[in-house]
Amino acid sequence: MKDASYKRHIAKTITWRLVGTIDTIILSWIISGDPLIGLQIGIYEVITKMVLYFLHERVWFKVNLSKDGKILESRKRHIAKTITWRMVGTIDTMTLAWIVTGNPLTGFKIASVEVVTKMLLYYLHERTWYKINFGLPKRTNE
Incomplete structure (x- = not known):
């Protein structure tokens, strides 16, 4: 099972990184007006976000949010995962965009728009993966 x-x-x-990187590149390009800045931020994010996302998944795999012995309903769990991941991801995006552009305001703008787009995309990603049995010995009802 492990x-x-x-x-x-x-x-x-x-x-998730494929979906997230495409979103970051497009948003960074639109906000900065420079497609190369979008690509640079996207490339750096591939590295930082893959590591951060994997760690986030491992933490949530070990988190037991049960009430009276019942596992937290899947939609509530996915919403909680969406919020915690977006906090981590937003800080990472803002920092990388600031470093790449040299402008903290541009980093803030990109990260602010991403809060909305990424939360929606992440929730849809979680719901899709919830329906996929890959890597699970058997389906558990969350």
Whole structure:
């Protein structure tokens, strides 16, 4: 089971990073007006976000949010994961955009817009993966 969960979390990390990087590149390009800045931020994020996302998945895999022995309902859990991931991701994006552009306001603008787009995309990603059995020995009702 341990090996399977790692494979699942690695696969989720890769698929989420593809979605997230495309979103970051497009938003950074629009806000900065420079497609190269969008690409630079996107490339740096591939590295930082893959590591951060994998760690986030491992923490949430070990978190037991049960009430009276019942596991927290999947939609509530996914909303909580969405919020915690977005906090981590927003700080990372803002920092990287600030470093790449040299302008903290540009970093703030990019991160602010991403809060909305990424939360929606992440929630949809979580719901999709909830329906996929890859890396699970059997489906558990969350």
